[in-house]
Amino acid sequence: MTENVNRKHTKKVAAVVTASLVGALSLGAAPVAAVAEDTGIDMQVGEQADAFSRGTVELSGATLAADGSYAVAANGDGKPVSVQAVSVTPLGAAKVALADNDDYEVSLYKANSSGNPTGDALESIVEPGSYVVTVEAVAGAYEGGMATAKLTVTAASLPSMYAYEVDADDSQDTSDRTFTYTGSEIDLAISNDGEKLVAGEDYTVKVLKAGTDNVSTAPSVAVEDAGDYVAIVSGIGQYAGQQVQIPVTVAPFDFSRAQVVVADVIGIDTAPTHPTTVSYVDGAGSVASLDPSLVNLAFKSGDGTSLFDKNGSYIFTASFSDSNANLTGALASSDVTVNKVGAAATYRYDGSALRDSYLVNKEDEEVFDLTKLAAYNGSTAIGSDALSVSVADGKAEALAAQQPGTYTVTVSVNAAATGYAVGGSATFKVTIVEAVVDADSDVYVYDNQGNVVSSIEKTYDKQPVKASDFSAKAFDDKGNEIAGTLAVKLYDAEGNEIDQAVDAGSYTLKVTSDQLQISGDTEVPVTIDKIDLSELKIGALKDWHGAAYLPLKDEGAAYTWADFDLLYDTGIAAGDEDEADDKAGWDSVAMLPDELLTDDSVTVEKKDDAGSWAEVEPDEACATEGTWRITIGGDAGALANYQFADDGATSIEFVVADSDKNLFSDVRPGDWFYQVVYTAKTEGWMNGYADTIIFGAGNSITRGEVACVLFNMADADGKLDMEGVVGNDEDGYLTGFSDVASKQFYSEAIAWAKQTGVVNGYGDGTFAPDAPVTREELAAMLANYARKIDGVDTSVADPDAALAEFPDGSSVSEWAESVVAWAVEDGIMGNGGVINPSSDIIRAEVAAMIVNYDSLD
Numbered sequence: 001m002t003e004n005v006n007r008k009h010t011k012k013v014a015a016v017v018t019a020s021l022v023g024a025l026s027l028g029a030a031p032v033a034a035v036a037e038d039t040g041i042d043m044q045v046g047e048q049a050d051a052f053s054r055g056t057v058e059l060s061g062a063t064l065a066a067d068g069s070y071a072v073a074a075n076g077d078g079k080p081v082s083v084q085a086v087s088v089t090p091l092g093a094a095k096v097a098l099a100d101n102d103d104y105e106v107s108l109y110k111a112n113s114s115g116n117p118t119g120d121a122l123e124s125i126v127e128p129g130s131y132v133v134t135v136e137a138v139a140g141a142y143e144g145g146m147a148t149a150k151l152t153v154t155a156a157s158l159p160s161m162y163a164y165e166v167d168a169d170d171s172q173d174t175s176d177r178t179f180t181y182t183g184s185e186i187d188l189a190i191s192n193d194g195e196k197l198v199a200g201e202d203y204t205v206k207v208l209k210a211g212t213d214n215v216s217t218a219p220s221v222a223v224e225d226a227g228d229y230v231a232i233v234s235g236i237g238q239y240a241g242q243q244v245q246i247p248v249t250v251a252p253f254d255f256s257r258a259q260v261v262v263a264d265v266i267g268i269d270t271a272p273t274h275p276t277t278v279s280y281v282d283g284a285g286s287v288a289s290l291d292p293s294l295v296n297l298a299f300k301s302g303d304g305t306s307l308f309d310k311n312g313s314y315i316f317t318a319s320f321s322d323s324n325a326n327l328t329g330a331l332a333s334s335d336v337t338v339n340k341v342g343a344a345a346t347y348r349y350d351g352s353a354l355r356d357s358y359l360v361n362k363e364d365e366e367v368f369d370l371t372k373l374a375a376y377n378g379s380t381a382i383g384s385d386a387l388s389v390s391v392a393d394g395k396a397e398a399l400a401a402q403q404p405g406t407y408t409v410t411v412s413v414n415a416a417a418t419g420y421a422v423g424g425s426a427t428f429k430v431t432i433v434e435a436v437v438d439a440d441s442d443v444y445v446y447d448n449q450g451n452v453v454s455s456i457e458k459t460y461d462k463q464p465v466k467a468s469d470f471s472a473k474a475f476d477d478k479g480n481e482i483a484g485t486l487a488v489k490l491y492d493a494e495g496n497e498i499d500q501a502v503d504a505g506s507y508t509l510k511v512t513s514d515q516l517q518i519s520g521d522t523e524v525p526v527t528i529d530k531i532d533l534s535e536l537k538i539g540a541l542k543d544w545h546g547a548a549y550l551p552l553k554d555e556g557a558a559y560t561w562a563d564f565d566l567l568y569d570t571g572i573a574a575g576d577e578d579e580a581d582d583k584a585g586w587d588s589v590a591m592l593p594d595e596l597l598t599d600d601s602v603t604v605e606k607k608d609d610a611g612s613w614a615e616v617e618p619d620e621a622c623a624t625e626g627t628w629r630i631t632i633g634g635d636a637g638a639l640a641n642y643q644f645a646d647d648g649a650t651s652i653e654f655v656v657a658d659s660d661k662n663l664f665s666d667v668r669p670g671d672w673f674y675q676v677v678y679t680a681k682t683e684g685w686m687n688g689y690a691d692t693i694i695f696g697a698g699n700s701i702t703r704g705e706v707a708c709v710l711f712n713m714a715d716a717d718g719k720l721d722m723e724g725v726v727g728n729d730e731d732g733y734l735t736g737f738s739d740v741a742s743k744q745f746y747s748e749a750i751a752w753a754k755q756t757g758v759v760n761g762y763g764d765g766t767f768a769p770d771a772p773v774t775r776e777e778l779a780a781m782l783a784n785y786a787r788k789i790d791g792v793d794t795s796v797a798d799p800d801a802a803l804a805e806f807p808d809g810s811s812v813s814e815w816a817e818s819v820v821a822w823a824v825e826d827g828i829m830g831n832g833g834v835i836n837p838s839s840d841i842i843r844a845e846v847a848a849m850i851v852n853y854d855s856l857d
Contacts, residue, residue: 048090052137052145055090059083059133059149069150074238076156080124088135088147096142103140108133115150128155128240155241158203159192160493160506163231163246177495178284179223179250181326183291186223186250190233202239206232207248226252226326253290254280256329260295260318264339264415264423271308272297272338275318281393294327295320297336311420314338339415341423345375345382347411354411356428359517360402363435363482367402375413377422386417399430404484404515406431433517434484437474440520443511445472445488456509457527459571460641464500465490465507465526472511474518484515490526504530504641530643532569536592536632536652539565542659547668549657552625559622561597564630566652568592596632596642603631622656627670629653664688664695673697673844680847683854684716685709697844703759704746704769706778709846710758710785711749713854719789724755737767744769758784776816776837778846779829782853783819792856796821806830812837828852 061083062070072081085106089095098104109117111130125131130152137145166187167173174191190197190205197203206220210228223229228249235242257280262272274297279289297316299308308314316336320327347354350372360366370389375382391399392408399407412425437443444452448469456465467490474482491508492498501507507526511518540563541548553559567589596602605613607627622628633649634642644650657669661678668674677695680686686709688695701709714720725748727733732742733751740750746769753759754767759781761767773781786792796802799821803809812820812835820837824830828849841849 048142049137049145051090051093052088052142052147055088055093055145055147057085057133057135057147057149058087058089058095059151060086062151069152071152071154073154074126074128074156074240076159076238078126078238080126081153083125083133083151085133085135085149090142090145090147098135103137103142105136105138106133107136111150117148125151125153127237128153155235156238158233158235158239158242158244159197161190161192161197161233161244161246162493162495163188163248164191165189176286178282178286179248180282180286180288181224181226181250181253182289183253183294183326184224188223188231188248190231190246201237203233203235206234208232210247223248223250226250251282252326252328253288254329255320255327255331258290258329258331260331260336262297262316262336262338263425264341264344266341266344266424269309271299271314272316275336290327294324297338300335308340311340311342313416313420314340339420339423341415341418342421343377344424345377345413345422347426348374348376354426354428358428358430359436360430360432361436361517362402362404362433368399368430368432370400370409373411375411375422377418382413382418382422386414386422388412388414399432402432404432404434404513431517433513434515435474435476435482436517436519437476437482438520439511439518439522442476442482443472443474443486443518443520443522445470445509445511445524453524455525455527457529459529460502460504460531462502464502465528466500467509468499470509470524474513474516482516484513486516487512501526501528504528530641531593532571532643533592533596533632533650534643534645535569536650537567537589538630538652538654539567539589541654544662544668545665547655547670549655549669550622550628552656552658553623556623558618558620561602561618566592566597566630566632592632593642596634596638601633601638603633605629605631625656625658625675627653628656663693664697665693666697667695667844671697671844673848676847676851677844679851679854683713685712685850686843686847695843698842700772700840701843701846702770703767703773703777704740704744704750706773706781706846707749707753707759707769708746709850710781711752713785713850714752714789717789720752721756722752725751727751735767737761737765737769739766740769757788760784772840774838775829775835775841775845776813776820778841778849779823779837780816780819782828782849783822786853794819794822796825803835806833806835808834808836811835823849826853826856828856 056068059070061081062072064070070083072083074081085098087095087097088104096104098106107117108122108125109132110119110122111132112118115130115132117132117134122131130150133149133151135147135149137143162177164174165176165179166189167176174189174196179186188205188207189199190203199205207223208215208218208230209221210230212218212230215232221229228247231246231248233244233246258278259280260275261277263276265272274292275295276292277289278292278295279287282288296319298319300315300317314337316338317334318331318336319334349355349358350369354373358368360368373387373389374384375387389409389411390396392410395405395407398405399409407430408427409430410425410427413423415423445454447453453470458465467488470488472486472488474484474486476482489510489512490498490501491510492501493506498507505528507528509524509526511522511524538550540550540559542551543549550559550564570590599618602618603615604618604621605615605628606624607629608614613629621630629651631649631651633644639648655670657674661674662669663678663681667677677686677697681688681695686695711720725733727742727748729748733747734742735747735751736754737750740747750759750767750769754761759767783794786794796818799817802821802825803812803817806824816837820829820835822828824835829835829852831852
């Protein structure tokens with residue numbers, strides 16, 4: 001039986017060694033076959049492949065989790081994630097680099113619910129989900145093996161967004177962010193700081209009235225009536241799983257500000273029943289236009305006529321329904337003039353048909369001359385005395401002076417001057433600029449240090465980003481600065497103009513000008529990142545041979561928040577200017593901000609004997625040994641500027657230990673046996689290995705060593721009775737066992753233990769001093785010690801019942817049932833829920849059992 005087990009283990013070791021030598025063969029190392037032949041083992045094909053398949057795949061460009069899987073966020077621009085398989089470390093062997101290595105093929109697959117590859121191999125990964133990266137050995141020593149790595153792609157964060165009203169005349173215009181009731185459904189769309197997001201590709205949107213219950217099942221509503229709405233934007237594609245809510249407010253239409261216009265009625269007998277336009281310019285500069293069908297026109301016969309039958313001027317009365325809550329205010333005048341004319345005039349500018357808009361570039365010495373407007377009745381020119389030209393918002397003088405700006409011009413024929421033979425009007429726009437510049441190539445934004453900036457990113461530091469800190473300049477193709485005022489304005493994520501940005505978030509600097517026509521991208525993104533507190537470290541921790549712990553203060557004093565020296569990674573690479581001291585392997589660290597170090601934002605807990613966390617008052621923080629946890633959290637204000645690990649909080653778990661108890665390099669704070677080994681050592685019951693600070697906590701213990709432990713216990717307790725023991729240190733001790741020499745380190749202890757009846761030998765007269773001790777054997781020795789040395793009654797009323805409390809109680813040897821029952825009933829062993837009676841006991845477990853025994857009343 002033993003031989004077969006050994007052969008099996010030898011074969012596995014040989015297989016791994018063989019695989020690890022493959023890389024050395026090319027350098028002239030001895031053939032692997034010789035290694036295999038020396039073992040005397042039949043090497044089967046496939047051992048190297050098995051080691052490879054059980055190996056670890058290293059990925060770059062992704063974050064490694066504790067369970068060995070990787071994670072990466074999808075790219076917001078929809079590009080594939082950049083994750084590469086770098087190497088494979090076969091089980092127990094040297095790492096294999098994959099770069100420029102044709103022996104290996106890397107593939108990407110979707111993962112099924114079990115985490116295994118499914119479907120066809122993918123060319124790239126764009127969307128969130130679970131994936132598997134496979135590395136197949138197609139040649140070489142590991143041929144046939146396939147190692148895998150699990151990769152989770154999380155959703156890209158949705159960018160800063162706002163809702164805007166789609167301009168039917170310009171689908172790229174995302175600037176109209178004010179909403180006014182018009183009588184029709186408002187065409188709502190979503191923008192990423194001025195850039196269009198594509199519905200159905202980047203997002204879906206569901207709109208609800210503010211305050212709607214059962215949000216998940218409520219149907220989307222049309223944005224039409226005045227009131228408050230919420231646009232729930234759900235990301236798809238690379239944004240899958242992300243969701244944001246955007247408030248939308250529709251204001252009622254204000255009649256008190258409205259201008260009611262009725263176009264000339266031309267060549268027909270029918271009187272108008274509704275105006276042509278009802279509109280006004282709102283406070284944001286957008287035109288609010290109401291559905292004219294909501295305003296009624298009634299013929300006013302009180303002007304001396306009763307028929308609308310001849311060309312001429314008539315008076316109508318405008319009114320709307322008082323019951324429409326979406327309309328507010330009262331018309332300044334309800335009387336509206338309606339002209340009935342025989343024909344519509346046509347219009348020209350500078351001899352050409354009138355266009356909808358004109359761009360006038362002063363750099364090219366262009367001007368717009370209102371006197372070049374002309375009206376025609378067919379081919380016959382209409383006299384200028386019948387022509388009327390108006391410029392909206394009282395800007396006629398500015399237009400005449402060719403001042404830069406955008407003007408709305410209306411030209412019309414005075415129907416009365418033509419005897420109502422001709423009428424009608426035309427409206428167009430004129431934009432005058434000092435020059436036309438391309439922002440992508442000729443406009444630059446500068447900070448207050450004179451540096452050109454194309455994007456701004458910083459971590460929250462309470463220092464504001466101000467619009468006044470930036471300026472802009474425009475240049476011509478020769479590099480000469482173009483005269484004309486450029487303004488740099490700062491906007492928040494909702495598109496509101498602000499003076500400064502302090503809190504974490506996305507903002508935009510926009511270059512505007514009322515003197516230059518700017519084309520291209522005129523925006524500079526500004527990002528203030530949250531301070532990343534998702535991982536914290538305690539600077540006050542000490543190290544004992546690889547184990548971190550917080551030293552217990554003298555006389556059990558508590559720790560203050562400042563004492564902990566709580567640190568976070570600043571993200572500044574080591575060696576950068578103004579970095580803090582490099583600690584704990586991070587690039588650089590800084591103290592946690594003071595506003596987060598208060599009794600309201602820090603919770604301290606200690607793990608009790610049952611393994612549950614119990615909150616402790618701050619003035620008792622870490623005043624006792626044990627496992628502790630500090631949780632740092634924040635209110636809504638803190639959450640705006642700090643990134644915590646989970647649900648607005650970050651926790652740090654650590655061990656508090658007395659530095660004086662650090663006696664052995666292999667017994668560290670946090671080890672379950674830390675305290676019992678310390679007690680066993682300081683009581684004089686057990687020692688470490690000679691001339692070292694090694695205790696050998698995980699090593700097995702021999703029968704001779706156990707005799708020494710029991711001997712030390714009796715000696716420390718003043719109960720060492722050497723009567724009847726034959727021998728001395730010089731001549732040695734007679735033990736009565738044929739296999740125990742008289743001058744071994746354990747000879748005196750075994751002689752004493754034999755004389756007192758604490759230990760017994762075997763029927764053949766041997767003791768086997770170097771044989772390991774099982775857990776049930778130690779229970780027997782302790783029971784003998786208890787009876788012989790301490791006079792303890794170790795009898796148990798019902799041993800079977802005591803052992804039945806444990807799942808492995810039935811595996812206790814028959815001869816040991818009574819002593820093991822005593823040990824588990826008195827809490828000396830079995831405190832972990834099992835007995836493991838036949839397992840060789842390790843030195844740490846011996847320390848635990850003798851300390852448990854000593855603690856008995």
